[in-house]
Amino acid sequence: MAHTPHYHPCDMVKDIASDYGVRVPYHQAWCGREVAVRYLHGDVRTSYDMLRWYSERVMEMNPGSIIDMVVDEETHRFKSYFLCFAACAYGYEVGCRPLIFLDGSHITDKMQGVILAASALNGNDELFTIAFAIADSETYENWK
Structure with missing residues (x-):
């Protein structure tokens, strides 16, 4: 699972049938995959709960x-x-060109959402991230 993050439940059903000769229902394979992902990466809800702790550490x-x-x-x-x-x-103020690029990327897990980023070009023409946001949807209010 750790080496194959896109291992789908339908593939699991086929592999278990060919390797062990056992027919596993799709929903059982799906539940097993969810347990494995939670074990490897932690629970998504817990990650959101840790944002307050993370914010305190950043400010510290x-x-x-x-x-x-x-x-x-x-x-x-x-x-x-x-x-x-x-x-x-500070890095943007002293080392980047005065132009900000905005971009968004959709989160495709169970919780859904979008990552919004503001970036600029530094002196070497490389992208320099200034700020980012995680939001429930890509709206004008969230961009603002």
Whole structure:
């Protein structure tokens, strides 16, 4: 599982049938894959819960960083998390061209969402990440 992250349950069913001669239902293979992924990478919900701890450590080690976490007050569901390290903001000010590039990438796991990033070009024409956000959806409000 660790070496084959895209190992699908239908492939598991076929492999178990050919290797061991046992017919495993699809839903059982799917559940087994979920257990393996959780064992290898941890529970996704726990990762979101650790954002508060991570934010405290960032502020401890990199004072002046900007962090904003938004949670829906009614449902207590995660909405967005914005992070700009103070060191990255300083790096942009002193070593990058005055042009910011915005890009988004969709998260395709069970929790869904999007990663939004603001980057610039440094003196070597390399991308330099200034800030990023994790959000539940790609909306104008989240980009702002």
